[in-house]
Amino acid sequence: MRVICEKAASVEEEQAVIKALKMTDEIETAISLLESSGGRIAVNRENQIYLLENNKIYYIESIDKKTFIYTKDNCYETKFRLYELETMLNANFLRCAKAMIVNIRKIRSVKSDINGRMNARLLNDENIVIARSYVKELKERLGI
Amino acid sequence: MDKNKAKVIFEQTMIISTGIFFMIGIGGVITHLSGGEFSLDWYHPLSIILIGFLCALPTLFLKEIDGNKSGFGRIVLHFLCLLGVVSFAGRIFRWYTELSGYMSLVVTFIIVYVFVWLSSLWMGKVDENKINKALEDFHDEE
Numbered sequence: 001m002r003v004i005c006e007k008a009a010s011v012e013e014e015q016a017v018i019k020a021l022k023m024t025d026e027i028e029t030a031i032s033l034l035e036s037s038g039g040r041i042a043v044n045r046e047n048q049i050y051l052l053e054n055n056k057i058y059y060i061e062s063i064d065k066k067t068f069i070y071t072k073d074n075c076y077e078t079k080f081r082l083y084e085l086e087t088m089l090n091a092n093f094l095r096c097a098k099a100m101i102v103n104i105r106k107i108r109s110v111k112s113d114i115n116g117r118m119n120a121r122l123l124n125d126e127n128i129v130i131a132r133s134y135v136k137e138l139k140e141r142l143g144i
Numbered sequence: 145m146d147k148n149k150a151k152v153i154f155e156q157t158m159i160i161s162t163g164i165f166f167m168i169g170i171g172g173v174i175t176h177l178s179g180g181e182f183s184l185d186w187y188h189p190l191s192i193i194l195i196g197f198l199c200a201l202p203t204l205f206l207k208e209i210d211g212n213k214s215g216f217g218r219i220v221l222h223f224l225c226l227l228g229v230v231s232f233a234g235r236i237f238r239w240y241t242e243l244s245g246y247m248s249l250v251v252t253f254i255i256v257y258v259f260v261w262l263s264s265l266w267m268g269k270v271d272e273n274k275i276n277k278a279l280e281d282f283h284d285e286e
Contacts, residue, residue: 142282
């Protein structure tokens with residue numbers, strides 16, 4: 001397979017496009033590797049420590065100076081603060097409220113609310129609020 | 145005051161002032177076409193911008209005290225705060241001197257209030273459609 005690698009102008013423009021006649025084990029491995037290249041975060045749940053892949057994260061919330069990371073079905077705690085995670089995570093993650101970061105790739109749809117806020121429905125059917133002041137940033141990330 | 149709050153106040157001031165100027169403009173055209181005289185005092189344009197600013201403050205205040213809730217009661221409280229500001233400022237700037245003048249001010253205020261809400265809702269709906277269309281290609285498959 002011919003491999004082309006070009007330099008992207010920004011983090012937002014980084015992408016990998018694979019054109020293949022059919023899905024093979026090698027390609028699936030490559031996709032899995034690329035998808036997990038965003039790194040992992042050390043989290044704990046019920047006194048067990050895990051390394052959570054960033055692309056499994058739905059959203060992160062700070063409550064009473066504790067930081068909780070939510071995946072499709074689970075909730076973990078991490079020692080990192082929200083502002084630290086913001087710098088550790090890639091451009092798919094967006095600050096959507098004062099105490100919350102959301103993975104844009106896990107947003108199924110949004111619905112506008114009064115006061116310019118958006119109610120976001122995630123892929124696991126949970127709902128979160130995107131504050132008015134962060135809607136513009138979301139649009140920019142989506143290239144609107 | 146952080147940048148976002150200043151931005152909200154500025155945007156609200158502009159939207160409300162534009163709405164009031166628009167209504168006064170319409171009023172001027174109607175008065176002229178019906179043969180009447182229409183004029184503004186020197187301080188009216190600036191007083192309108194000041195009203196826009198004062199009306200923007202309750203919006204921000206209500207967001208601060210109850211940022212995660214929405215509902216009819218909140219809108220009614222917001223409406224009454226703004227009506228209070230407009231009535232008080234209208235008295236100071238002599239926009240009305242008798243009851244009939246005050247009633248036309250209230251009617252104008254209601255029209256501007258509805259205009260601002262409808263504009264905001266429409267802009268929100270446009271954003272919603274654009275974002276949802278972009279998300280279709282962007283979100284993961286689960």
